[in-house]
Amino acid sequence: MKIKVLLGVAAIIVFTSLVFYNFGNSISTYVDFEGAQGMKGAHVVGTWDDTQEVYFNRETMQFSFWMTDETGNKRKILYPRPKPNNFEQATQIVVIGEYRGDTDVFVANDMLMKCPSKYNDPNAFEMQEASS
Amino acid sequence: MVTAAFASFQRPPLSKPVWTVSTKAFWGLQLASVLGASAVLLVLIANHQFQYYYVWNYTSLDLPMEYLLSAFYGGQEGSFLLWILMSSLLGLGLMAWTRAPYRWPVMSVMGFTQVFLLSMLLGWSFGDGVLLGASPFRTLLEEMPNAPFLQANPDFVPADGRGLNDLLKSPWMMIHPPALFIGFAMMTAPFAFAIASLWTRTYHEWVRPALPWTLSANVFLLTAIFLGGYWAYETLSFGGYWAWDPVENASLVPWLIGTAGIHTMIIQKKSSRAHSASLFFAIFAYVLIIYETFLTRSGVLANASVHSFVDLGLYNQLLAFMIAITALGFGFYFWRYRDLPKPKKESSLLSREVLTFTGSMLLLVLGLVIILGTSSPIIGRLFYDNPTPPDIQFYNDWSGPLALVMGVLTVIGQMVFWQRHSWVSLGTGLLLPTIATTVITAISAIMGQVNDRYSITFFWVGWFTVIGNGWVMGSLLIKKPALIGGTVTHIGFGVLLIGILASSKYSTFMVPPVTESFNARVAAGEAFDEDGFPITTQIESFELQRNQPKVIDQQYMVTYEGYELKDTPRPGTQVYTLTFQPLDGRESFTLSPEVYPMSSTAETDRVDWSVDPDILTGWMSDIYLFVGGSALVERRNEQIAAQATMNEAAMSRTVSGQGSGASSAGAQAASTDSIAVVSLLPNNPVQAGPYQFTFSGYEPAQGDEVPENTQVAIRANIQVTHMPTGRSYEVVPLFAVFIDEGENFTYSPSLRIKEWGLDVQFSSIVPNDESIEITVAGLNEFIEEDWIYLTVEKKPFVSAVWLGTFLLMGGFSISIFRHWARDTQAKRAKETSDSLPQPSVT
Numbered sequence: 001m002k003i004k005v006l007l008g009v010a011a012i013i014v015f016t017s018l019v020f021y022n023f024g025n026s027i028s029t030y031v032d033f034e035g036a037q038g039m040k041g042a043h044v045v046g047t048w049d050d051t052q053e054v055y056f057n058r059e060t061m062q063f064s065f066w067m068t069d070e071t072g073n074k075r076k077i078l079y080p081r082p083k084p085n086n087f088e089q090a091t092q093i094v095v096i097g098e099y100r101g102d103t104d105v106f107v108a109n110d111m112l113m114k115c116p117s118k119y120n121d122p123n124a125f126e127m128q129e130a131s132s
Numbered sequence: 133m134v135t136a137a138f139a140s141f142q143r144p145p146l147s148k149p150v151w152t153v154s155t156k157a158f159w160g161l162q163l164a165s166v167l168g169a170s171a172v173l174l175v176l177i178a179n180h181q182f183q184y185y186y187v188w189n190y191t192s193l194d195l196p197m198e199y200l201l202s203a204f205y206g207g208q209e210g211s212f213l214l215w216i217l218m219s220s221l222l223g224l225g226l227m228a229w230t231r232a233p234y235r236w237p238v239m240s241v242m243g244f245t246q247v248f249l250l251s252m253l254l255g256w257s258f259g260d261g262v263l264l265g266a267s268p269f270r271t272l273l274e275e276m277p278n279a280p281f282l283q284a285n286p287d288f289v290p291a292d293g294r295g296l297n298d299l300l301k302s303p304w305m306m307i308h309p310p311a312l313f314i315g316f317a318m319m320t321a322p323f324a325f326a327i328a329s330l331w332t333r334t335y336h337e338w339v340r341p342a343l344p345w346t347l348s349a350n351v352f353l354l355t356a357i358f359l360g361g362y363w364a365y366e367t368l369s370f371g372g373y374w375a376w377d378p379v380e381n382a383s384l385v386p387w388l389i390g391t392a393g394i395h396t397m398i399i400q401k402k403s404s405r406a407h408s409a410s411l412f413f414a415i416f417a418y419v420l421i422i423y424e425t426f427l428t429r430s431g432v433l434a435n436a437s438v439h440s441f442v443d444l445g446l447y448n449q450l451l452a453f454m455i456a457i458t459a460l461g462f463g464f465y466f467w468r469y470r471d472l473p474k475p476k477k478e479s480s481l482l483s484r485e486v487l488t489f490t491g492s493m494l495l496l497v498l499g500l501v502i503i504l505g506t507s508s509p510i511i512g513r514l515f516y517d518n519p520t521p522p523d524i525q526f527y528n529d530w531s532g533p534l535a536l537v538m539g540v541l542t543v544i545g546q547m548v549f550w551q552r553h554s555w556v557s558l559g560t561g562l563l564l565p566t567i568a569t570t571v572i573t574a575i576s577a578i579m580g581q582v583n584d585r586y587s588i589t590f591f592w593v594g595w596f597t598v599i600g601n602g603w604v605m606g607s608l609l610i611k612k613p614a615l616i617g618g619t620v621t622h623i624g625f626g627v628l629l630i631g632i633l634a635s636s637k638y639s640t641f642m643v644p645p646v647t648e649s650f651n652a653r654v655a656a657g658e659a660f661d662e663d664g665f666p667i668t669t670q671i672e673s674f675e676l677q678r679n680q681p682k683v684i685d686q687q688y689m690v691t692y693e694g695y696e697l698k699d700t701p702r703p704g705t706q707v708y709t710l711t712f713q714p715l716d717g718r719e720s721f722t723l724s725p726e727v728y729p730m731s732s733t734a735e736t737d738r739v740d741w742s743v744d745p746d747i748l749t750g751w752m753s754d755i756y757l758f759v760g761g762s763a764l765v766e767r768r769n770e771q772i773a774a775q776a777t778m779n780e781a782a783m784s785r786t787v788s789g790q791g792s793g794a795s796s797a798g799a800q801a802a803s804t805d806s807i808a809v810v811s812l813l814p815n816n817p818v819q820a821g822p823y824q825f826t827f828s829g830y831e832p833a834q835g836d837e838v839p840e841n842t843q844v845a846i847r848a849n850i851q852v853t854h855m856p857t858g859r860s861y862e863v864v865p866l867f868a869v870f871i872d873e874g875e876n877f878t879y880s881p882s883l884r885i886k887e888w889g890l891d892v893q894f895s896s897i898v899p900n901d902e903s904i905e906i907t908v909a910g911l912n913e914f915i916e917e918d919w920i921y922l923t924v925e926k927k928p929f930v931s932a933v934w935l936g937t938f939l940l941m942g943g944f945s946i947s948i949f950r951h952w953a954r955d956t957q958a959k960r961a962k963e964t965s966d967s968l969p970q971p972s973v974t
Contacts, residue, residue: 019501019530026526027508029516043520060650060661061671061921080669082761082921088769089740100665109669 033073040098044069079108155239163220170217182290185275186268192295203296205309208444209268212252219317237328248453266444298730301701304363312356316421318349323418326411330464335407335473339397344952346394351944353387358937369743369758376527378433381506382424388499389417392492399488408472415461422457426450487545494538501530539593542622543600565603569596590633597626617947624939631932641672642685642924673760678918689713702728708759725759753928761921813903821911826851839879842870848894861885865894
């Protein structure tokens, strides 16, 4: 009985540490463009810089634009899919990816768009009032 | 009337039925007021009473009746009300069917949870911003007392509401929330019975009534999960039915733990073992429902989920609810833990008790792993200050292998469950299913070109689960068909395993041959972009011009036929028509993906576009596609932007019409005919239609491309620019004069610019002024450029995912009827011969 309990406890400890180790590796932290240097799958939060060139390459289906991160760094982003439909409206963009080689171009394998949800915007009513 | 109902609703019915006699009265009163409140909310919504914040925020005049109903639970407050309504009704059922000694403790627990749920809707303010609950009946004035227009006119009633989120305008989203909240409410029953059992120290009997409730809760949760998954598949554009999103996990984890509980309850019922495990799971499943509710509704997950939740400021209240339920449940559990019956002798490893118990432990482990992932914003802080959600890989890496072990165990478990087995007899019994599985796996692996070890193992286990459990079911069908619930469920699990792997890992993007070869180069690491860097992502979508078909996946000729605009149910919806012509001669079919502007965020100067995919469902595979962008969408965006600039400019100065789109460029066209003759002087651009032609000089024509007896042969260098897009092509059409039987003939084949459908012919040279004439055809066809970006995916055996889910539901349902019938039988037996224990039927 004692041995069984010990074995059970040992198994739980081993399993738990394995899960936690794997969990720790599979999560990451949100960084800015400086912090993303040398990282794979870096999550960078920022906004679209609409003063810079926006370009879509119809041959390679690559979309590129400039993004300003939360600390003000600007980088060119390459996104290997057509421009998302709600791109212009996003209040916040999260790009997930890495720098291309040792350049300043950030390749976003994935891109999440945070859109202004009317349900979360306490000022929407006033805005709607003003514009109608 | 409204205020009366409102007031009665705001008083939390003190339904702690310590006085058994008044339980019914209290619960009845409570149910009546909840029903009243729900009816009032429904009436307010149906009559568009926009002075109420909830009505204004989630509905609008143009919503059809069925979506007005959806709007009832479209927001947090309404969904709490729905949950409360469901648990009130459940309380009624529990009161009717629960007997002594459980009735009053069960109803006390129900009352306890109900008070917490009701408190979420109170909307009592204690000054200093301290709020208790958020009432669905608060008015605009109460919601935003500082808004200037309300201060100016407190009686202001908006003419229209903001409408329901467009994504929720789906029949699936009408029935998903009720199913979910019935499931949530029903999961209170096992919790209440567990507490009642610990309370009254009657540890054996509680599973009889608790088991059918747990099974029912599971069927409803599973239905809700299925509806949510199906909705995500056909409404969202991520191309799947499952994304391990926190909201999805929020219903999956309680289901897994509930299922674990069902396993241990069955052991307890049959073998009078695993009491502590049954109690643990019954408590844990409900604790998890509250925990997941806390995670999804408190704003903790705001950054981790694609779903946006309103933060109603209920954080503390939800936390209190969670702590109270956990304390009540596990407090009682550990208080009575030493008192719980323990098995007198160990079961052998090959007993149904041990195997079933192992199954529930695996479900628990899987549940815990998913909770860990979902809790990343909290637990991730152990690793990082600002943690991101885990990679999807984390979930897949753990759930896959765990599911494999479960699959194999279900077969051994079911074998041993219905018949005593030694290791040898088990081995003999498994021989035929194993051979059959291996043969079928080999055949399906060859047919599906599956060649990696993990997938082959996975499919083997999937088939083994189906065949092994099918084997057991076969023998049960002969002996006693009422008992097949468990085997049906386990077969469903096997089918689900096959479907999940096939539809996710073997899903492919269907693209034209050019893209296919490009993707092959990407895979081989031989594709580079214009700056010489390797391209690592394969192209998933392709451009399709109207009426210019492309062959995709070497199987279908797909043609974009054009678009239509429609206004119901979503205004401004663009319906694209795509025809698929199978190359092997099967009948062609049409798919109609949509793109629509989200009205919920619509304002005059901007539009949010959303896509609605279309799916061709098939037994073998689904074809899933959506339009990721189109000329039409870009034109609309340009128009909206131009309008916005013009509105601004009208006040200050007039701007030049640059970039104002195809229509103004078309106005300058030299000819409105489709065919036009344009004369060009060297280096002097001329416009025709939306195009500009520049003749820059001659090029000698060489080789044997000219007819015999040619006198003159020359090519003209012409640049053609499509003005609205600024894209250009160089063409060098040929002009030749030859003699045939003494007469002069000209030879000038036209050149086609495929993308625009434009034909350019060098028709003559004007001798006296150095100019040339060209004839262009197809000028008008492409004044309105019409193209789409299309993403098409082939997903094999999504049907198996649904089939597996239905089998799970069916299996659980069969078990409900069986256990319910046995429970009532047992009660009747108990009433007649009070103490005789019911012999278990095997």
